[in-house]
Amino acid sequence: MGLDFTVIPKYLDVVLLGCLWTIAITVAAALVSFFGGILLAVVALYAPAVIRLPFRAFEFVFMGTPLLLQLFLIYFGLVQIGIDLPAFVAGVIGLGLHFAVYNSELIQTAIISVDRGQMEAARTLGLSRTQALRKVVVPQAVRAVIPPIGNNMIALLKDSALVSVIGVSELTLSAQRAIGATYRPFEFYLLAAAFYYVINLAMEWVQRRIERRIAISR
Amino acid sequence: MDIDLMLRVYPFFLEAAWITILLSVLTALLGLTFGALGAAARLSRFTSLRLLGATYVSIFRGTPALIQLFILYFGGPQVGIQLDAFEAGVIGLGINAGAYMTETIRGAIISIDKGQREAARTLGLSQLQAFYKVTLPQAARLMVRPLGVNLNMLIKATALVAAISVVELTYTAQRYIGSTYKPFEMFLLAGVLYMIIIYVTGRGVAWLDRRVRIT
Numbered sequence: 253m254g255l256d257f258t259v260i261p262k263y264l265d266v267v268l269l270g271c272l273w274t275i276a277i278t279v280a281a282a283l284v285s286f287f288g289g290i291l292l293a294v295v296a297l298y299a300p301a302v303i304r305l306p307f308r309a310f311e312f313v314f315m316g317t318p319l320l321l322q323l324f325l326i327y328f329g330l331v332q333i334g335i336d337l338p339a340f341v342a343g344v345i346g347l348g349l350h351f352a353v354y355n356s357e358l359i360q361t362a363i364i365s366v367d368r369g370q371m372e373a374a375r376t377l378g379l380s381r382t383q384a385l386r387k388v389v390v391p392q393a394v395r396a397v398i399p400p401i402g403n404n405m406i407a408l409l410k411d412s413a414l415v416s417v418i419g420v421s422e423l424t425l426s427a428q429r430a431i432g433a434t435y436r437p438f439e440f441y442l443l444a445a446a447f448y449y450v451i452n453l454a455m456e457w458v459q460r461r462i463e464r465r466i467a468i469s470r
Numbered sequence: 471m472d473i474d475l476m477l478r479v480y481p482f483f484l485e486a487a488w489i490t491i492l493l494s495v496l497t498a499l500l501g502l503t504f505g506a507l508g509a510a511a512r513l514s515r516f517t518s519l520r521l522l523g524a525t526y527v528s529i530f531r532g533t534p535a536l537i538q539l540f541i542l543y544f545g546g547p548q549v550g551i552q553l554d555a556f557e558a559g560v561i562g563l564g565i566n567a568g569a570y571m572t573e574t575i576r577g578a579i580i581s582i583d584k585g586q587r588e589a590a591r592t593l594g595l596s597q598l599q600a601f602y603k604v605t606l607p608q609a610a611r612l613m614v615r616p617l618g619v620n621l622n623m624l625i626k627a628t629a630l631v632a633a634i635s636v637v638e639l640t641y642t643a644q645r646y647i648g649s650t651y652k653p654f655e656m657f658l659l660a661g662v663l664y665m666i667i668i669y670v671t672g673r674g675v676a677w678l679d680r681r682v683r684i685t
Binding site: 254255312313316317318319320321322324325328329331332410411412413414416417424427431436437438439441442444445448449452453 | 529532533534535536537538540541544545546548549626627628629630632633639640643644647651652653654657660661664665668669
């Protein structure tokens with residue numbers, strides 16, 4: 253059959269629109285995973301056992317099973333209990349929770365390394381435990397883990413391709429639409445790969461800039 | 471929770487779990503091969519090989535594994551590569567895992583102190599002997615744990631081949647979710663099997679790590 257890249261321009265707008273959706277879902281899921289990660293980390297370290305144990309179980313399941321399977325559970329499982337979420341929302345929740353668990357691991361380590369001394373000093377100055385956590389410990393811990401969290405967010409971008417399977421019209425599914433019309437899988441998947449690669453490079457560039465800024469402010 | 475249904479379908483999940491294990495083993499072997507070749511290229515003294523290695527890592531780590539699988543499986547026939555879904559899955563995931571393992575292996579090798587190699591050279595070992603008898607044995611011990619992390623990711627990544635219709639665990643779960651409308655039960659069956667596979671592998675890696683570690 254050979255290759256014919258001249259079919260691309262006609263469907264470029266479809267694929268570009270998919271690109272925007274990929275960026276949107278990555279940003280939305282990144283925010284969920286960031287704040288979810290902080291929440292999970294604080295629960296894991298400071299909550300009483302009654303609350304902590306169910307969260308531990310949740311983390312164990314999310315780290316031990318594939319993201320694709322989790323997406324199926326969230327998308328189809330919530331329908332079973334009567335919650336019919338749009339695919340985009342289900343995708344953001346699935347990706348966000350999955351990476352929240354990985355972010356939480358990083359944030360926990362950072363909180364432990366900051367906590368000693370800082371917590372005591374804040375308590376001595378009259379802050380409550382919650383205040384000390386919120387205003388002193390967590391902000392410092394989060395700053396320390398921004399570079400590794402950046403790596404997780406780049407992984408999240410690539411894993412966002414999976415939500416095509418539950419029907420979110422992001423980059424991968426847009427490429428599939430174009431393929432459905434042209435029967436040119438190689439060309440359009442290659443195009444999609446190129447777009448992912450460019451977004452990936454852009455994220456790495458931003459990450460390096462942030463790292464440099466953190467290094468200076470220390 | 472529909473226990474009856476779960477008991478009725480679990481043999482199919484068990485069968486699928488073996489396919490997931492087979493996929494994982496073959497992918498891991500191929501990944502290690504590509505990882506070793508990639509690391510050798512990245513550490514080569516030839517600029518062209520170093521560039522080739524760096525490009526390989528950058529491209530395969532910089533794009534989604536799912537897209538790589540699709541290019542190979544759906545796009546392959548256009549350029550004369552005819553593979554069935556299982557073969558495409560193993561080769562696609564193996565090349566992808568190899569890019570991550572390249573960095574793991576390279577990282578372990580360059581973390582061995584240069585003085586070791588210099589000392590070996592001074593004692594009369596050739597460049598190659600110094601690598602195989604001094605650097606590599608030490609680096610190999612350092613690789614076990616990070617390669618274990620690669621292996622853990624790789625096992626979960628085998629779920630992607632469900633998208634090209636390989637009948638492994640995730641595909642089986644997806645199919646039974648579709649036919650029974652019991653997503654939670656099907657997730658539980660597949661999830662428990664994945665967690666067993668990952669737990670056992672993790673223990674194996676930890677055991678190996680303890681055996682080879684020099685403290």
